[in-house]
Amino acid sequence: MNISKIKKTEILSNNEIGIDRASTIIKSGGLVAIPTETVYGLCADATNPDAINLIYQTKGRPPINPLIIHVFDNKSVFDIAHKNKIAEDLSSKFWPGPLTMVLKKKINNKPSITKNAISGLKTIALRIPAHPVFRKILKKCNLPIAAPSANLSGKLTTTRFEDVLSNFSGKIDAIIDGGPCPIGLESTIIYIHEKNISILRPGKITEDDLLNNDFSITKKSKAKKIISPGQLNSHYCPKTPLRLNAKMPNLNELLLSFGPLPKGIVGISLSEVSDINEAAMNLYSSLADLDELAIIENKKTIAIHPIPNKGIGVAINERLLRAAYKSSNKF
Numbered sequence: 282m283n284i285s286k287i288k289k290t291e292i293l294s295n296n297e298i299g300i301d302r303a304s305t306i307i308k309s310g311g312l313v314a315i316p317t318e319t320v321y322g323l324c325a326d327a328t329n330p331d332a333i334n335l336i337y338q339t340k341g342r343p344p345i346n347p348l349i350i351h352v353f354d355n356k357s358v359f360d361i362a363h364k365n366k367i368a369e370d371l372s373s374k375f376w377p378g379p380l381t382m383v384l385k386k387k388i389n390n391k392p393s394i395t396k397n398a399i400s401g402l403k404t405i406a407l408r409i410p411a412h413p414v415f416r417k418i419l420k421k422c423n424l425p426i427a428a429p430s431a432n433l434s435g436k437l438t439t440t441r442f443e444d445v446l447s448n449f450s451g452k453i454d455a456i457i458d459g460g461p462c463p464i465g466l467e468s469t470i471i472y473i474h475e476k477n478i479s480i481l482r483p484g485k486i487t488e489d490d491l492l493n494n495d496f497s498i499t500k501k502s503k504a505k506k507i508i509s510p511g512q513l514n515s516h517y518c519p520k521t522p523l524r525l526n527a528k529m530p531n532l533n534e535l536l537l538s539f540g541p542l543p544k545g546i547v548g549i550s551l552s553e554v555s556d557i558n559e560a561a562m563n564l565y566s567s568l569a570d571l572d573e574l575a576i577i578e579n580k581k582t583i584a585i586h587p588i589p590n591k592g593i594g595v596a597i598n599e600r601l602l603r604a605a606y607k608s609s610n611k612f
Contacts (some may be wrong), residue, residue, distance in 0.1 A: 295457050342435065343434065349510055350399075351407075394425060436518055440461055441462075517565070535580045
């Protein structure tokens with residue numbers, strides 16, 4: 282299937298009819314954007330190299346950046362990757378859910394994950410999602426599904442149907458309208474080595490969650506090469522430059538506030554009641570709306586209130602640092 286041949290993107294409901302149609306498209310080598318509990322994913326058959334190439338081509342994603350492979354259950358995980366006690370313990374605590382594990386891939390695994398899905402690595406990033414729509418599709422397809430976030434590479438992640446439609450209308454086969462994603466940030470990614478784990482990307486499952494379940498964590502070292510998604514310095518970027526940890530906006534700035542929006546200030550609040558989980562859920566959609574508002578109000582920058590660096594706030598701040606990477610030297 283060539284991208285240029287796709288003239289109309291099907292809009293599917295998140296019911297059995299939509300799920301059946303999405304599953305048929307994926308099994309035939311097409312691309313479907315599907316809601317997950319974290320963010321929308323751009324889904325394709327992980328055993329089909331042509332379908333995986335379509336993901337990279339459509340997103341403009343560099344081929345060195347591997348994809349997360351989603352499967353239905355633990356058996357499917359350990360059909361693909363080597364089993365170890367830490368992985369088994371983590372799976373019993375946190376799957377299905379917003380956790381991705383980077384594991385050593387089996388050499389002759391069946392089903393066979395195509396090499397381009399994992400960028401030719403000997404490791405593989407695996408997740409069992411909790412979202413009921415995605416789980417039904419995984420079960421119907423009976424295939425491992427590669428599902429990076431449904432956005433253009435390096436740009437804002439999508440957590441709403443309308444943002445996925447804006448990015449990919451006419452470029453992919455179908456989108457399931459599943460409404461907003463409840464978590465709003467990509468999964469926590471961990472790397473298992475010996476008897477310890479490292480957090481490669483923070484998310485809803487926090488360091489405290491892992492420590493409270495008796496897992497030993499080593500500090501993340503600077504990786505010499507990319508071994509999982511979410512490791513690029515510049516990522517999750519809106520069109521408008523960002524200024525982080527701003528108490529108040531300047532005249533040419535909009536404000537993304539944590540707590541009530543100050544009187545007379547133009548902007549959006551992540552959470553009027555300073556709820557960190559609500560802030561996470563609203564992060565990407567708020568930045569997308571502020572991109573639009575910046576054009577209307579003729580503002581040059583988005584100033585962002587300090588976000589508490591605890592709980593899922595650690596993940597919010599990590600995403601904001603990457604989103605501001607290109608603009609950080611301007612202030």
